[in-house]
Amino acid sequence: MSVQPVIVAGVGMHPWGKWGRSFVQYGIHAAREALQDAGVPWTDVDLVVGGETVRNGYAGYVAGSTFAQALGWNGARIATSYAACATGAQALDTARARILAGMSEVAVVVGADTTPKGFLAPNAGERWDDPDWLRFRLLGMTNPAYFAMYARRRMDLYGATSEDFAQVKVKNAKHGLANPNARYRKEVSVDDVLGSAVVSDPLHLLDICATSDGAAAVVLVSEAYAAKAGLTDPVRIAGIATVTPTFPNTVLDMPMLATDASGGVDPERTFKESIGDAVYAEAGIEPGDVDVAEVYDLSTALELDWMEDLGLCKRGEAEALLRAGDTTIGGRIPVNPSGGLACFGEAVPAQALAQVCELTWQLRGRARGRQVEGARVGITANQGLFGHGSSVLLTR
Structure with a gap:
């Protein structure tokens, strides 16, 4: 459509x-x-x-x-x-x-x-039909533990390492140096990330974004x-997707706590892929047309997941792109040139709009100090709760 x-x-x-x-x-x-x-x-x-x-x-x-x-x-x-x-x-x-x-x-x-x-906790009160409340109150699974499950899954399935996750932070911190709206504007090293406190294994403090x-x-x-x-020649919104999964052709992602599939469902297809599919179909654009991406990096490992969910690379290949420098400004597909949530922190109702702001500046050629040269197509991604999220596709 x-x-x-x-x-x-x-x-x-x-x-x-x-x-x-x-x-x-x-x-x-x-x-x-x-x-x-x-x-x-x-x-x-x-x-x-x-x-x-x-x-x-x-x-x-x-x-x-x-x-x-x-x-x-x-x-x-x-x-x-x-x-x-x-x-x-x-x-x-x-x-x-x-x-x-x-x-x-x-x-x-x-x-x-x-x-x-x-970290952001659920509001007061008992909500026994709320999976987010349940994972906090009954499982003790705060957001960092939730992110760690994603990270451990990448390690088990694709051979990701703690050094890979740390390198995402290093990249984004470098990107954020030139962003006047970023909260954190300081370079870090892989050793800095790995030397920070373990919050929820395998994620360290510097792997996880702050609240802002x-x-x-x-x-x-x-x-x-x-x-x-x-x-x-203005920037245009060519597509917005906020779709839900299509059962049983997708795996409900956490916080439903489903990390693999049964009953013939392809375990490699998460609901987040549905979001990417929907926004590309709506815009009439292919993943290979994308020049720059702003994706949800509440933890470093989540950035790698979203690259694959949006079709910017094949499943299990995100680490290879990262290691080759392809996701850095100047690389094949720069990811989070703004510095991402690693440099901003989490301000929930603002973050998807902040991504659109950054891509607008990028597509206008006005992202001083962090410009992706020649950018004409940009995509965003954010995860919501209970099997939904969003993606916005912008063109010029």
């Missing part, structure tokens, strides 16, 4: 860190920067979509309304989306759908978060509005 593209008119971010202020301040900063980048007056905006943040009280649950009020009521319609780490992409898809339906011309999509110290405060925003406009505003 092919879908008409929509225009990315502007992008903006609030630098990520631990600032200890309201998520609203971060979101407004990013939104105003995106509007300025687009050259779009606030009075032209007819839709505001907010990425929900579950850690910031009622204002976070109605993020669309919160951001609309803080920006200044102008009569715009509002929406709020939540999909865990895929929140930003789902919010973007909501805005895109209204534009394609002719119900909106100019949309501002905003995600922002203020996070607590330490931060924000990102994207201004989407219709083709008609772009023509009227004189936007020439």
Whole structure:
């Protein structure tokens, strides 16, 4: 199914860190920067979509309304989306759908978060039908342990080593040096990673991303509005996928805790591959056309998984690309030129939008100090919860 593209008119971010202020301040900063980048007056905006943040009280649950009020009521319609780490992409898809339906011309999509110290735990209360809550409360499996299962699986199936995982961090840390919005801007070595504390074997502290405060925003406009505003050769969103698995032709990934298959299901096909398949089909683009990728690296091993899930290499070949330098800026398929979550940390409703910001800068040729030369097609990936995630494909 092919879908008409929509225009990315502007992008903006609030630098990520631990600032200890309201998520609203971060979101407004990013939104105003995106509007300025687009050259779009606030009075032209007819839709505001907010990425929900579950850690910031009622204002976070109605993020669309919160951001609309803080920006200044102008009569715009509002929406709020939540999909865990895929929140930003789902919010973007909501805005895109209204534009394609002719119900909106100019949309501002905003995600922002203020996070607590330490890993992200489920909210208070008992939720016995929530697999995420169950793995925390009954199994004691916090996110680092969850990531470690993925890492151990790669080691067992494909011969990955702790040194490979460490090299992902080394690469991303080097990429992030030139990113003014990154929280961590310091080179590390393989020895630094392997010498950091073991959090959940085989992953060390520097293999796992931190939690951060931060924000990102994207201004989407219709083709008609772009023509009227004189936007020439703009970046376009050619596809967004937030698909669920198709049973029984896929393996439900953790946190369902299924790492292999039974009943004739191909054990090499995870639901994350379905996300890649869907976005390529929607955009009419092949994996070989992709020039640059921003993927979900909550842990170093997850970056390697996503490279294969998106078809950027064959199953079990990600380590070979990494070792050959193919995923570094200047290589065949640079991955996470922004520095990734390794350099930003996790601000859940903002991270999928931050990836779109980075790819927009890359495709415009404006990613100073980290530019992927000649980039015309970029792809993102994020994992949500319970068998869903997201991928956004951008072209120029």
